[in-house]
Amino acid sequence: MGVWRRISLLLATAAVSLTAAAAQGAEEGQAAFEAKCAACHRPNGQGAPGLYPALLDRLGGYVELEEGRDYLVQLVSYGMYGKVKIDGVGYNGIMPAFASWPDGKVADVLNYILDTFNADTLPADFEPFTAEEVAKRQEPKRTPREVRTQARAALLKALEGKQSAAAHVPVIKGAVDGFARNCQGCHRADGEGASGSVPRLTDFVGYYTQIEGGREYIASIPGVVYSMLDDAELANVMNWMLKTYGEGELAADFKPYTAADIARFRADPIENVRTKRAQMVRRLQVAGLIPENEDGLNDR
Incomplete structure (x- = not known):
């Protein structure tokens, strides 16, 4: 067998392995979402008024920002409590922490939520979360309250910063x-x-x-x-x-x-x-x- 043929076979095998791994990750992400998240955020991602925010078509803009990726990882890993306001609607539910989940499971759940409920809003160059990225973004470790007052606050500030200033149109918060x-x-x-x-x-x-x-x-x-x-x-x-x-x-x-x-x-x-x-x-x-x-x- 020639060298180039061996290289082609190795590349093909690697591609099949990556596809299989992605499919397994999607299945595990869906299973974890259905077991731990759907009861509050609903199977269709619509959430519960006043308690749990909708996931549908809201998170695509987050993953464009470093602060957004930090926030999503820490939200799942460490939970969050305290009042938040989204689109003028107050929410006062409790997001439990899943600190015991392996890093790969956190990545699988986040990727499932993004692919299933936010596909139309994801950036064209979206990179799925990996276990390695999750481990990195779990630092610094935070309490549920700190996730709201620090990680979420940093995300909101970064989102506002994306709005370019214009002399004739004011910068708009929220x-x-x-x-x-x-x-x-x-x-x-x-x-x-x-x-x-x-x-x-x-x-x-x-x-x-x-x-x-x-x-x-x-x-x-x-x-x-x-x-x-x-x-x-x-x-x-x-x-x-x-x-x-x-x-x-x-x-x-x-x-x-x-x-x-x-x-x-x-x-x-x-x-x-x-x-x-x-x-x-x-x-x-x-x-x-x-x-x-x-x-x-x-x-x-």
């Missing part, structure tokens, strides 16, 4: 979680939208602020006005969204949304959003802001 929970499932973490059905935000949504009725339109669609956020929180999310995905296209005289604006829009929501959107897109085309064949739907 909006990242609001977007992730209420918008990201359809519009995606990168703002590109679900292919062919959900309009993209990136390099597009800001154009609406340059045409008559556009500012009102994007804050009056049903998916916005019927969210569970209160008026002030929703205004913050809208301002953050425009700054993050449409800053380059914003009108020079754009005025950030206020709670009073949102309350007014909620009193008169758009009934036929498809028809209204077609009208607004046509205005963008007539104004020369977008090409005639552009409609903002992500079918690329």
Whole structure:
């Protein structure tokens, strides 16, 4: 047998072994989640109001940050207690510690939760957790209270730091979680939208602020006005969204949304959003802001 053939066989064997290991890890992660996590966070990841936060479409943004990966590992390993607020909703449940779990089991559970409930929000370069990474991120060891006051606090600060400053749109506290929970499932973490059905935000949504009725339109669609956020929180999310995905296209005289604006829009929501959107897109085309064949739907 030639040298290159032996190398090819070795590589093929290694690939099969890695695939089998990944499959086993996924099975073990699912089993551990169903045995220890699903009772509180629910089998579908929806959580329990006031007690246990939802896992669905919320964690993809965390794993982009070192602080986020630290927090997830320490949350599972050491637990957490104390009140937290997410999207304006208070939670006061107790997250038990699983300090006795092997590092590989912690990694398997985290990867299962991310793959199952957050696949649409994971970054393109997402790297699954490994036992080696878990062991590293378990340091320093923390009490459940310290996980909340130190690890979680560091994560929230890092999330806020991702919001680039803009002179005409204020830095918004708490909006990242609001977007992730209420918008990201359809519009995606990168703002590109679900292919062919959900309009993209990136390099597009800001154009609406340059045409008559556009500012009102994007804050009056049903998916916005019927969210569970209160008026002030929703205004913050809208301002953050425009700054993050449409800053380059914003009108020079754009005025950030206020709670009073949102309350007014909620009193008169758009009934036929498809028809209204077609009208607004046509205005963008007539104004020369977008090409005639552009409609903002992500079918690329």
